[in-house]
Amino acid sequence: MKKRDLICISCPFGCRLHAEWSGTFEELKITGNRCPRGAAYADRELRNPARIVTAVVRSTSAEHPWLPVRTDRELPKPLIDALLNRLYRMRVEVPVSRGDILIENFENSSVNVIFSSTTTR
Amino acid sequence: MIQEEKYEVAVIGAGAAGLCAATVCASAGRNTLVVDREEHPGGILRQCIHSGFGLRYFKEELTGPEYAERVAEKAERAGVRFRFGTTVVSIRRETDGALCLTSLSTAEGVRIIRADAVILAMGCRERTRGNLAVPGSRPAGVFTAGAAQRLLNIEGILPGKKAVIAGSGDIGLIMARRLTWAGIRVEAVVEIMPYPAGLTRNIVQCLDDFHIPLLLEHSLVNILGHGRVEAVEVAPLSRGVPVTERKFRIDCDTVLFSVGLIPENELSAEAGVELNPATGGPLVDSSYETGVPGIFACGNVLHVHDLVDFVSEEAEHAARMVLRRLDGSDGGSGQFPVRAESNLKYVVPNRFLPGCGTRFAFRSLIVCDDGVLEAEQNGKILLSKRFSCVRPAEMLTLEVPGSLLKEPGELKFRLRKGEEI
Numbered sequence: 001m002k003k004r005d006l007i008c009i010s011c012p013f014g015c016r017l018h019a020e021w022s023g024t025f026e027e028l029k030i031t032g033n034r035c036p037r038g039a040a041y042a043d044r045e046l047r048n049p050a051r052i053v054t055a056v057v058r059s060t061s062a063e064h065p066w067l068p069v070r071t072d073r074e075l076p077k078p079l080i081d082a083l084l085n086r087l088y089r090m091r092v093e094v095p096v097s098r099g100d101i102l103i104e105n106f107e108n109s110s111v112n113v114i115f116s117s118t119t120t121r
Numbered sequence: 122m123i124q125e126e127k128y129e130v131a132v133i134g135a136g137a138a139g140l141c142a143a144t145v146c147a148s149a150g151r152n153t154l155v156v157d158r159e160e161h162p163g164g165i166l167r168q169c170i171h172s173g174f175g176l177r178y179f180k181e182e183l184t185g186p187e188y189a190e191r192v193a194e195k196a197e198r199a200g201v202r203f204r205f206g207t208t209v210v211s212i213r214r215e216t217d218g219a220l221c222l223t224s225l226s227t228a229e230g231v232r233i234i235r236a237d238a239v240i241l242a243m244g245c246r247e248r249t250r251g252n253l254a255v256p257g258s259r260p261a262g263v264f265t266a267g268a269a270q271r272l273l274n275i276e277g278i279l280p281g282k283k284a285v286i287a288g289s290g291d292i293g294l295i296m297a298r299r300l301t302w303a304g305i306r307v308e309a310v311v312e313i314m315p316y317p318a319g320l321t322r323n324i325v326q327c328l329d330d331f332h333i334p335l336l337l338e339h340s341l342v343n344i345l346g347h348g349r350v351e352a353v354e355v356a357p358l359s360r361g362v363p364v365t366e367r368k369f370r371i372d373c374d375t376v377l378f379s380v381g382l383i384p385e386n387e388l389s390a391e392a393g394v395e396l397n398p399a400t401g402g403p404l405v406d407s408s409y410e411t412g413v414p415g416i417f418a419c420g421n422v423l424h425v426h427d428l429v430d431f432v433s434e435e436a437e438h439a440a441r442m443v444l445r446r447l448d449g450s451d452g453g454s455g456q457f458p459v460r461a462e463s464n465l466k467y468v469v470p471n472r473f474l475p476g477c478g479t480r481f482a483f484r485s486l487i488v489c490d491d492g493v494l495e496a497e498q499n500g501k502i503l504l505s506k507r508f509s510c511v512r513p514a515e516m517l518t519l520e521v522p523g524s525l526l527k528e529p530g531e532l533k534f535r536l537r538k539g540e541e542i
C-alpha cells in the first residue's frame with residue numbers, strides 16, 4: 001500500500017485529503033474530501049500532475065526586452081524543467097500578438113506555448 | 122507654458138480599476154481621460170505573468186498581461202483618452218467647483234487637467250522592511266517581493282542565487298515559484314502567524330510543489346552580510362516573541378519581503394479626502410464618492426483586493442455612480458453610516474442610502490469554516506448570510522437589497538462563528 005497526503009485546491013476550504021493505493025493506482029482510495037471534486041483532484045494529482053507554466057522570453061524589442069509567455073493548457077509536471085530550459089535559450093523577433101504560438105506541441109504533449117501580450121516594437 | 126485641458130471625467134491610474142471605470146464613462150458618451158505615470162496601461166497586472174486572473178470577469182483563466190490587454194482594448198474601443206508617462210501631483214477644487222489636477226511628464230512638462238468628476242484608481246504599494254524594523258545591517262540583496270517580481274518579469278534581471286522570503290502573502294508565494302523556475306533556490310518562507318497569509322492554492326502550487334519549507338510562527342530576527350546579504354537569522358516565536366536562544370542561520374544572498382500592501386493615498390490625503398484607518402483607503406459613501414464631492418475611488422486605492430475580478434466589478438459600479446452624479450443626482454446627502462463590528466477588519470462602503478440596494482465588501486479577522494455575517498440596524502437583524510469558509514486572505518461580500526435598507530439609522534455588520542450542529 002502506498003499513501004500520500006494532499007490538500008485540495010479546488011475551492012477555498014482546502015480539505016486535507018489522504019490517498020492510499022496499490023500498484024499503479026488500482027484501488028485508489030481517497031478520504032478527507034468534503035465533496036466529489038476533492039476525489040477528482042487527488043486522482044488527477046496522483047496519476048498525471050500538470051501545471052500551467054508561465055515565464056518570460058528574451059526578445060529583439062528595445063522597449064520590451066522580455067515578453068511574457070504561458071502554456072495554453074496544463075503541462076505534465078515532468079516536462080516543466082525541459083520547457084523552461086528551452087524557453088530561456090530562445091530569443092524572439094517582434095512584433096508578436098497575444099495568443100500567437102511560440103512553441104507548438106511541446107514534446108508531443110499537445111501543449112503549446114503562446115504569448116501573453118502583444119508587442120509591436 | 123502650462124497647458125490646460127478639460128474633461129468630464131479624469132481617472133488617475135490605468136490599472137484594472139482605472140481602465141474598467143473609464144470604459145463605463147466613455148461608453149456613456151462622457152469625455153474621459155486616464156492618466157498614468159507608467160508608459161503602458163495595466164498597472165500591477167503587467168508584472169503578474171502567472172495565471173489565475175479573470176475566472177469570474179472573463180470566465181477564463183488568464184495571466185496578468187492578458188487581463189490587462191483585454192481591459193485596455195475595451196477602454197480604447199470605448200473612446201477613452203490616455204496620457205501615459207504622466208504623474209498627477211495634486212488635486213484641488215477651484216472656487217467655481219470644478220476639480221483641477223496638476224500633472225507632470227518629462228515629455229510635456231506641467232499640465233492642468235480640469236474635470237467635473239475625478240476617479241482615484243492609483244492602486245497600492247508594498248510595505249517595506251522599513252515599515253517592519255527588522256534589525257541587521259543594510260546590505261544589497263534585500264527587495265520587496267513586488268520589486269523582485271518587476272525585476273524578473275519586466276527587466277529580466279535575476280535578483281540572486283539563494284533566497285529567503287519573509288512573509289507568506291500571495292506575492293511572496295508566487296515569487297517563490299517564479300524564483301525556483303528561474304533557477305534560484307528558495308531556502309524557506311518565514312511567517313510570524315500560525316497560519317499562512319496567502320491562498321491555499323498558492324501554498325500548494327508555489328511551495329509544496331518544490332518542497333520549500335514554510336516556517337510558521339517564526340520571525341526573521343537578523344540580516345547578516347557586508348555589501349551583499351550572506352545569511353539571515355530566524356527564530357521561532359513564543360507568544361509572539363522570538364526565542365533568541367533557538368535562533369538559527371540560513372545562508373542566502375537574497376531576502377524578499379512580502380508583508381502586505383497599503384493603498385496609495387498621499388495624493389488623496391493632500392486633496393482633503395478623509396481616509397479609513399482600517400483600510401488605508403478613502404472613506405466612501407454608497408456611490409463610492411469620497412468626502413470631497415466629485416472625487417470617487419475604486420480598486421486597490423480604496424481597499425486591497427485579492428482578486429482583480431472584484432476590482433473590475435467595483436470600478437464599473439463606481440463609474441455608474443459617477444455617471445448618475447454627472448446626470449445631476451445630488452450625491453451623498455441623506456446617507457447613513459455603516460460600521461464593521463466584531464471579527465470584521467473593515468467594511469466598504471462606509472455610508473448607505475435608504476432604499477438603495479448596496480453590495481458591501483468585508484475582510485474577516487478570523488479563520489473559520491462556518492461563519493455567519495449579519496447586518497443589524499436599530500436593534501433588528503436585517504439579513505444574515507452563512508459562509509462555509511472564512512479566511513482573512515479572502516474578501517467577503519454581501520448584497521443588501523434596497524427593500525431591506527428602508528429605514529434611516531446606522532447599519533452595523535458583524536461576523537460570528539456558526540453554531541456547531
Ligand SMILES: Cc1cc2nc3c(=O)[nH]c(=O)nc-3n(C[C@H](O)[C@H](O)[C@H](O)COP(=O)(O)OP(=O)(O)OC[C@H]3O[C@@H](n4cnc5c(N)ncnc54)[C@H](O)[C@@H]3O)c2cc1C
Binds near residue numbers: 172207385419426430
Ligand atoms: C503581485 C500580485 C499578485 C496578484 N495575483 C493575483 C491573482 O493571481 N489573481 C487575481 O485575481 N488578482 C491578483 N492580484 C490582485 C490584482 O492584480 C490587483 O488587485 C489589481 O490588478 C489592482 O488593480 P488597480 O487598478 O486597483 O491597481 P494597479 O494595478 O496598482 O494600478 C494603479 C495604477 O495607478 C498608477 N498611479 C499611481 N499613482 C499615480 C499618480 N499619482 N499619477 C499617475 N498614475 C499613478 C500606477 O502607475 C498604476 O499603473 C495580485 C496583485 C499583486 C500585487
Ligand code: SF4
Binds near residue numbers: 008009014034036
Ligand atoms: S474536497 Fe470539495 S470542499 Fe474540499 S477543498 Fe476540495 S472542492 Fe472544496
